[in-house]
Amino acid sequence: MSKVWDAIIIGGGAAGLFCAGIAGQLGKKILVLDHAPVLGEKIRISGGGRCNFTNLYSAPANFLSLNPHFVKSALARYPSAEFIKLVRSYRIGFHEKHQGQLFCDDSAKQIIELLFAECAKGQVEIRHPVAVESIAKSGEYWVVGTSAGTEQSKAVVMATGGLPVPAIGATAYALDIAKQFDIRVNDPRPALVPLSFTSDTFGDLSDLAGLSVPVKIAAGLKGHRYGACCFYEDLLLTHKGLSGPAVLQASSYWSEGESIHINWLGNERGSGDTQCESIFTNEEHRLKLTENLLAIALPQRLAKAFAEQSGLLGRKWAEVSKKDRHTLQELVTHWAVKPAGTLGWKKAEVMLGGVDTKELDSQSMMSRQHAGLYFIGECVDVTGHLGGHNFQWAWASGHACAHAL
Ligand SMILES: Cc1cc2nc3c(=O)[nH]c(=O)nc-3n(C[C@H](O)[C@H](O)[C@H](O)COP(=O)(O)OP(=O)(O)OC[C@H]3O[C@@H](n4cnc5c(N)ncnc54)[C@H](O)[C@@H]3O)c2cc1C
Incomplete structure (x- = not known):
């Protein structure tokens, strides 16, 4: 145990590998440890196999x-x-979708x-599959x-991601380590996830499976933990x-027991009401x-279902x-529907909640209480839109942390 690393990064996913390469x-001197036999699995399955990077x-x-300024x-x-520049430098072809x-x-x-x-350019050592069994501070070093x-290190970076898709190795390890060091964790919840409904919610709409409709969707409430949202997307x-x-976007703002609101005619920002009015008021119709x-x-099919539902x-x-x-x-235009729940961690793309950002320095991602302990990526209470x-x-x-190590 003679070698002392500058940092041991736990988790060789998107944030961990990126941070390791820069540092x-x-x-x-960087060591990456991951328990998975294959690294980068979430990246591989992302964006339908094309990674919306x-x-x-x-x-x-x-x-x-909880702290939108973080x-x-x-x-x-x-x-x-900056990331686009890096992708270009590797001559990776890409395109804008939407x-x-x-x-x-x-x-x-x-x-x-x-x-x-x-990582290879930075001579990063990557070891996997390795089970990380303990993390403790001993004198001036961290012992993993x-x-x-x-292994001994001057710093430990937790980059084990969030809870979605446990089948490819997702764990709550970063949150467990936060709790071990009395660092506050905001309750994790599946986000960017399909919503489920009881069989009687839709009535005659249940046989419309497969239809994709551009809508305006709203969920959440002002004053809620994560606020309210309004998106113009396909449903x-x-x-x-x-x-x-x-629905994936709205799911991040939805809480149990609440309704989500859909304007089936609001398919373009601001055009919903106008289009709606012209349909319902145009004398030609x-x-x-x-x-x-x-x-x-x-x-x-949807038009018929609405006409049927309203007699x-x-x-x-x-x-x-x-x-x-x-x-x-x-x-x-104001269709309110109460989901029964979400399809859970198996189908979620990200985790809402995680290590409370008040516990971390926003410049470096380092714990305010424990010098040398960092949290990056999805384990932090920061969740992006789709x-x-x-x-x-x-x-x-990962970049912020790498420059602070
Ligand atoms: C199906 C799907 C599609 C997605 N598509 C997109 C997309 O197109 N665009 C987008 O921006 N986001 C997408 N995401 C979200 C994105 O993948 C994550 O936000 C991102 O990977 C998070 O990076 P991370 O490094 O924090 O975690 P991860 O990339 O998940 O990496 C975590 C690493 O930690 C390791 N690990 C976990 N527990 C332990 C442990 N106890 N010990 C050691 N190692 C451990 C894991 O094996 C993994 O290698 C998608 C997610 C899913 C599930």
Whole structure:
């Protein structure tokens, strides 16, 4: 146990490997320990195998945290433009898909290879699979007990990620270590996750599985832990309930017992009400059947379901009373539905909650109470919106930490 590392990084995922590569290239002696037989599995499965590795517009407003200011320093010092520069330097082809989301043209594996190459440049030692059994402070050094022996270090960086997808090695180890050192942890919850519904929630809408509809969706309440949201995204009706980007985004703001609100006509920022009005008030439409009127803006099957649910199927619009028109309009534009729950850690993309940011220095990610103990990536109470923001946090927090080691 004679060698003393500058830092031992626990977790060789996105944040851990990125931090290791930078610190190594800055001349630090870095050891990465991971319990998984294969590293980078979350990166490999991300973005449908193409890794949505960052977002052109990643900004503090794209993150949920009990302290929304916490991300500002790290993001400002390592914005998405820096990671894009790095990706370009490896000649990895990429494209923008939607709202600034950048994906590899070929494969997520290219991002994993980039991270390994950066680590190799910094002469980082990576050991896996290794079980980390204990972390303790002994005098001026940290002592890490593993299944392969004991190591000493000036610093320990916890980068074991969040709880989603336990099948590929997710654990709560960073949160356990935080608790061991009396560092506050905010309750972890699955986020960016499909929502589930009881069988009677949808009535006749349950046979609409497979339909994808652009909507305006709102969830959460002002004054709530993580505030409220409003997104313009596609919603997917599934056999189990609602999914698609709209619902994944809303799930991060949703709490048990609350409703989510959907405007099925609000498919473009600000255009919802105008479009809605023109459908319902345009005199040219008065001789149309209700379902055909709705089908101007909605998929036929959904239009029919709404007409049926409001008892107006087969009725000419001109014959519908003012009250029934208003009821239908409310149903379509202010649809409130109460999810029963989420599909849990197996289906979640990220974790909400984690190590409380008040416990960490936002410049370095170091514990305020315990010098030399750092937390980066998803284990910190910082959760990005869908669209590459979670990887951007892994890069930015890893970069901030690496420069402080
Ligand atoms: C299906 C899916 C798709 C996603 N797609 C995207 C996307 O396209 N864009 C995006 O921005 N985000 C995406 N994410 C989120 C993104 O993958 C994570 O936010 C990001 O990987 C977090 O980086 P991290 O380094 O903190 O954790 P991880 O990348 O999860 O790495 C954690 C590492 O720690 C190791 N570890 C865990 N426990 C221990 C332990 N006890 N001892 C030792 N090692 C341990 C793990 O084996 C792993 O190697 C997706 C997530 C999922 C599940």
